[in-house]
Amino acid sequence: MSLQVSDLRVYYRTLAGDVKALDGVTFSIADKEIMGLAGESGCGKSTLGNSLIRLDGRMKYVGGSVNLDGAEVPIWDDNDMVPFRFREVSVVPQYAMSAMNPTRKIGKMVSELTESRGLRFREIKEELDRRIDLVGLDRDVLKRYPIELSGGMKQRMVMVISTLLDPSLLIADEITSALDVSTQRAVAETLVSFRDHGFVKSMMVITHDISILYQIADSILIMYAGKLAEKAPTGTIIDKPRHPYTQMLVSSLPEVGVRYVNKKLAGIPGSPPSLLDPPTGCRFRARCPFAFSKCLEEPPFVEVDTDHSVACWKVSGPDA
């Protein structure tokens, strides 16, 4: 077990009160596993990603524990987290396009960064070059400034930097959403190759685009309104989802070949609940066609099949 997260709670401080963006999630990622994390905007997926590496000013650790390769990860303490960052946990952020200092040559920045983490840049330079080749960049990008690179190039460069120290866990946050389909594919496949080359042990790919996950992820975790809905191997999530939300979500996605005239798809009526004071019980209740009295109680996230967990009374059975 590479990563274990249990009952993690992280809230957002706002004037209106705490937004329970992450309200008790428990899951694990195995070695070599690429786990896709999907859900609608506001479901807490990015909060989950961020909280594993750095809580920003507005985020508040409330409870739960994170365990990486058997070691406790002190996500609540910014300073104690430092040794873990970059070496153990690393991130390719949403904002990869602007993640590099515009006024520093990329190479200089990387060297200053690594030196500041107590490494000799000379010693890792070779590996750095190798990886730059691997992602199909020219080695002299290191002598250039970020604005001299195209969007796709920046994206790839940041991926190389983030994984330079072979972290055990890599968090990739919406990294394909800004890109064109063709580049999208290249970037996604690069992620996989990083795993295959052993640059990263396991990976958490956060995106709103499930079809991307189908292409690259081993397992998919679906979040809804700050809680986990379903986790299963990719194939299962796409073909045999159990949670009503997952089912409706997957069936609402158009794909090449499906046409309005032949097969009219349908979305999910309604919208997610407010996370300021979320409803008790199942949070999908209001939008769920199968909702029944039991749903007023919170459904546990239980394993209903091997590697397949669901939080739904209909699936786990009212007596679960």
Next chain:
Amino acid sequence: MLSLNKVSKTYKIGTFGGQDLIAVRDVSFDISPGEVVSLIGESGSGKTTVGKMVLKLISISSGSITLDGADVASIRGSAVKPYYRQVQGVFQDPFSSYNPIFKADRVFEMIRSEYFAGMARSEWSDKIDAVLRAVTLDPGQVLNKYPHQLSGGQLQRLLVARALLLDIKVLVADEIISMLDASTRIDVLNLLADLKSRGLGILFITHDLSLGNYISEKTVILRRGEVVEMGATEKVFGRPTHPYTRLLLSSVPQLHKKWATIEAELAAPIGGGKGCLFHDAYPLAGRNPQPGSDEPTLVKIEDDHYVGCFDLDSEKVARVA
């Protein structure tokens, strides 16, 4: 009917208009009433530019756009109002489509003040109710709210409703669902398709082939400002011929087919040995018309299916069709 005829857009770049930048080159297609035309391309393909030219938000450099035969470019000054009565648009970002400091239904008020100034309040609110019903919105839920109090889906529906206030013939929908959540986007897409029954012509601009394929009758694939392939949707997707079309198809993430599989399928001749005879000559990211070089003309390879590709001369095409 709205028709584009060899429409081009060239930007003068550099402080004193040093060099030219060709954003759109010789694009021609029609939008008939009750028809959805999807304009598919990646960023920089000029798809949005085309949309904006139709909406007269950007001037045309050469070529012409006509609405029911009347030239659009020549419309000036106050004459644009009647035009906008017939041609409207909805844009990608629901949140930037609303002035954040005003209530969302102000978009209706603007229409009222510019087009229905005389109309009685009661009559107006009936009109509003009607259009809101048409886009399946509950007036109580959406009126009198600020943009950030509404969901992306609701905002986009409001904009469609806004367009319906006018008796429009053509609606330009530029990436209108790309920023919506998966669970709600399809409904907006369906709504758009339903508008066809009103005899509305829709220009559906998107980067997502599956969406274009889902909703449209006609597909135009744009690359670097040029049409590389166009025709009836089922033909373009059923028998993708241009290498670039194939590249797109092979990279669009699908739900039940892995990339590798799709690639294999595309590599194999489509439709029982037919299809692009020259695909072998190209790697999927194959050689494509470069701006500047002499352009391949669009060639008809079958009814309602045109391809712009160098080695696609008529004689070979004859063998295909």
Next chain:
Amino acid sequence: MRRYFGRKLFTYLLTFFVAATIDWLIPRFMPGDPVAVLVTKTGVFSPTQAAEMVKYYTNLFGLNQPLPVQYLNFWTSLLHGNLGLSVYGNGTPVFDMIMAAAPYTLALLVPAILLSWWAGNSFGALAARRKWLDNTVLPMGYILTATPYMWLALVLSFTLSFSLRIFPLSGGYGFNLEPTFTWLFFTDLVAHWILPFLSLFLVMFGGWAIGMRNMIIYELESDYSRYLASLGAPQGLIRKYAFRNAMLPQITGLALQLGVIVAGALVTEIVFSYPGLGHLVFAAINNEDYFLLQGIFLFIIIGVLLANFIVDIVYVLVDPRTRVAMRGGTA
């Protein structure tokens, strides 16, 4: 690159042209007849000087010539550095008077600008996001930038010179001294220089400190800072980067401030009756010496334009982005 500076240079030349034209227009279109004023003043001149005076005057205002010609003459004499004779200086060429005064002003301005910029920026950066420093430095800074230069000068000279008698009250050097290259003269020069310098330095210092403090906070919020932080980079490195980037707008700020700063120097000199241009302006106004005034005006314009150009060059040197953009990188 050439294009960029070409544009800048064009702007500056245009500016100078406009300024000079204003300078030429004013005496002609202002109410009240400067001629009369001058005539009354010509009393101070010896006949020959008066003649020359009148000659120059006809050259400049010469109503006997058509305006275009007058305008041309104005430029020719201007380009010959001929700014006319000073009434206040009893007929000394304006040009010479300016040249005599300019060194004092420059000796005040240049160090004051550079030092305050450096000190202010370092201080502001230090203060940002450090509560107690922020709460002490900031209010100080605001009070300083809001302070009229001459008032700080007044207070300083009243306390340190008049009351405590630490520094000489006024002048560029003691009345008893002759400008010589002696240690005595030099020290005396410095003693007279300190207070004017200080009043300029302090006011500017406040401005830079605040500017940098607010600027760097934006930078610390920026994406590249967040990225560094999430890769565990120490605060030191993050601040270093933020500082570098926050510096750039401060350079532009310097260019924008130049005009105001010069004004500050002028009024400061007046307080200390420091023998620089400010003092000259004051005298010129009180003696209605228009030639002198206009001469100084043109001199200041040229100075500020030059300074601006230097700042432009510096900016290009420190901001890689502009350089890249010029090389035509994919921005």
Next chain:
Amino acid sequence: MTAIPGTSTDVTPAVDDAGKIPAPAAKRARGELLFFSLRSKKFVISMAVLLFLAFLAIFGPMVDSTDPLAQAGLPMRHPTLDAGNWFGTTYFGDDVFSQFVNGLRASFFVGFLGGGLGALIGMFVGFVAGYRGGWVDEILNMITNVFLVIPTLAVLLVITSYLKARGVMFEAIFIGITSWPWAARAIRAQTFSLRSRDFIDLAKLSGRSGWKVIVFEIAPNMSSYLFLTYILLFGGAILIAASLDFIGLGPTGGMSLGLMMYNSVTWAALQLGIWWWFVPPGVGIIALVGALYVMNVGLDEIFNPKLREM
């Protein structure tokens, strides 16, 4: 609520998690602003100072009706609480307090008018240049740059020196005419970034004409920013006026804080140690301008959450 920093269009990430603050955001917006206004020390303090000074400037001259330019007591009187002149008297025995309050009034006037005029010109140029773009922008830009690099005081120097009679009004107008460039530049940049927003296009699609778009769409969107600009111009105008007056180019007749300092210097207040002559005007200006600057930052923090210290 302001459109100043980070006009990012990528809503999806932005909205994710943090964005979902459901409390009726309209109420939120206003309530939030008020909440932060009162919470912001900078704002509260500076506001208090400004109100106090405004009070002095308005009612001072009414309460103490002594003519600032008439002998109102023994010359060079130290500040005393008894018998009026609590700020003391000048070299001529004029009442410093009445000079002070009248000067203050003049400063407010100059700031209000000069700053206002500067803001108007700056807005006009900035909006037009930013919205129209193209060659209009090129030209306006050139003009702006020219005005930007000309040392305004020098210009004022030459021009005012030729005017025999000058009023506060003239001074204010002149400062207004010369102090707009940086504002124009800033507003242009903002307009430029707003121009590309979809709601601008939507307004056009509603048949709105160019100026309507500027007035009803762009300007309201930048209102907070425009206000901040005005505050800065207000303060700037007061300082410039002070310098002008001090050089001796201030209003002929009438009273201003700069003029007080000018007189104090010309009549050797330094040498005679009449500190109470030149201290009040300076303190007045510092308080006034300082309060404006602090308020500017306070408001900036209120409008722009990014700057709020957590």
